[in-house]
Amino acid sequence: MLVDTQPATHQHMPASPEVRDQWVDSKLIGVLMDNAMPSLISAALALPIMIYLMAGEVHSVALTGWTVLLLGVLLYRYRMIGTYRLRYDSTEGPLRMEFVRRYGWSWAAVGVFWGASIGLTYLQASVQTQFVCGLVVLGHGLLSLTAFSAYLPAFRSYTNALVISVLVGLMGPMLMGVVPTTGVKHLVSLVLLLLIFWWLLRMAGERLHQVHRASFELQFYNQELIDSLTQQTRASLRAVATKNRFLASAAHDLRQPVHALSLYADWLATEPEMARDIAPRILQSTRAINELFDSLFDLTRIDAGNYKVRLQHVDVRQLFADMALQFEPVAAGKSLRLRTHARPTTIWADPVVLRRILGNLVSNALRHTQKGGVLLGLRHRSDVLVFEVWDTGVGIAREHQQAIFQEFFRVSQHQGTEDSLGLGLTIVSKLTTMMGYQLALNSVANRGSVFRLMLPAYTRREGPITDGTSVLVNAALRGLR
Incomplete structure (x- = not known):
């Protein structure tokens, strides 16, 4: 049986970058899911308005299919939010990453269906309806900055799907040989403006993501510092307690031979003829004192790291x-x-x-x-x-x-x-x-x-x-x- 009863010195080691990134990503997913319900409510409120505007102006079968698909995705996301609250809200780390990998496609699906509204109305509905649908899509793109930018993969998935779906809707008639009545110049202008909007949206989202990440990294480092200070404080308290116990025990053990030595000295002073009997006891007490001091000095040198080893x-x-x-x-x-x-x-x-x-x-x-x-x-x-x-x-x-x-x-x-x-x-x-x-x-x-x-x-x-x-x-x- 190996014997090592010296109290272990637990030095707080900084967490690895992998551990830090995993913790930060877990927190960012938490922020993403906290904003999921408000974005879902805004989508649910906007959907009836868009259906009311497009009714009678776009093909009824296409409108019905779009409505059913978008409504199905919104209901699925509602169920997803409930699952997160029930199973993953109180967990961190790999479990949340697994959740995002499982449901991550739903962000892209929502972006695709909202962008598809442009394809339904472009060159088919009235200018007013097209304008309102464009505002709704623009609003959902801007809403993604606050709702999804905390977790960059979800934000990119949503915005990429939204903008690509809008581009397909704008370019669709041209690919099918239908030339806009307003001319190609206006279509090119819309496409260029959309690409600029996409670039600005991605840049703003990445900057907001960096703000979120930096905030949680700072929180992680602060917690790590607090844990380190707590451990050092506990170690200091243990060291003080050990020192006090050490000094008390040393004083107790030193007092015994010193007291005995003083008694023998008094005895020798009063009865000099007993020197032959008292001298060995005095030597024994002196030897005990020397042994204690030698041991204390050895312990002090070892603990201080001053014990020189010569191989x-x-x-x-x-x-x-x-x-x-x-x-x-x-x-x-x-x-x-x-x-x-x-x-x-x-x-x-x-x-x-x-x-x-x-x-x-x-x-x-x-x-x-x-x-x-x-x-x-x-x-x-x-x-x-x-x-x-x-x-x-x-x-x-x-x-x-x-x-x-x-x-x-x-x-x-x-x-x-x-x-x-x-x-x-x-x-x-x-x-x-x-x-x-x-x-x-x-x-x-x-x-x-x-x-x-x-x-x-x-x-x-x-x-x-x-x-x-x-x-x-x-x-x-x-x-x-």
Whole structure:
């Protein structure tokens, strides 16, 4: 089980352009659909007036067909608006894009049928009727600026269909060999004016669309900034809370050995003949104070990023021999056995950092082991090198296996924690994270624990790698019990 109990620093990352564009397009579709009902109402009000004007002046079959088709499209769009309100109004993103892809053709259909009214009346109805129909079509074109320009594909689909339909209606008689009574000059003028109107309409629509898009992009960035500030504020509050807890715990743990030291000093002042008995206790209190300060300084340097890493070749057997020399007196003082096992291996690492990590693990194992012993070994695997620290101590319950890496945490029911500062495993966790190593823990309460430090296999190893390493480690561990 990998252990990484240091609180993760969640840094707010800016959203990708794809995410931003998807969010903005979703909002623009929302504006488009908010304006769909007013445009539908205006079309429904204009339709009876145009039918009344064209009745008796245009071919009845053509008028009936146009009316039925346009009315059918308007009813379909009414149903479409209801579907959007029911299913898509409360959603965003891909669902709205899917809605537009499904119903997008209806904008072009409305444009075609409104433009077709020019073809029905041109050269057939009276000049007054043609003028009114032209005004209605012009009004629908201008209405599209406010109704459809928010979402550019819908706006372009509608205006292109509207203008092309009007052009076909104007050019239709000429294609069929009917020459306008007013002459070709007036028809050419109408076509040129229509093309100019089309160009101006598209340009104005695109500018309005840019205004809509810029507004929502600004809203997106503002929300992103608000979210970032909120996260930073929460992180700051957590940091302050952690600092306060850290200082309170440090003050509590520092007060104990200092208070004991002052008591021993007073005792020595009043009873000088007790110096032989008091001196070891004074040394123990002084050692506890020095250990606390060293640990605090280590944590401060690691957190500040000032811990200097110096990589070099490290002889693992020599490292284990030095550590055995350091901790064997501690083990002997508790009647424990301390063993090491490693094949001849040279690795590329920081010897100070590696010694600090393994030393804290061994010290922690000895502190919580009352009988048996501790084994420090190196296991070779295909992709990693694994340093292992086994003990036959009290073990760690599952509910405490994450918390033990927090500052000043100590399992209250464990023997041997009275003089522990609760910083050793915190330093181990921070150093392994800093070096890019992995740390794993397996433990059973009242049976013992094994800490595994996994290093990438960019090491120089001598001798074949066999399963004998596992056999030797297990045999050595059995010898400790």
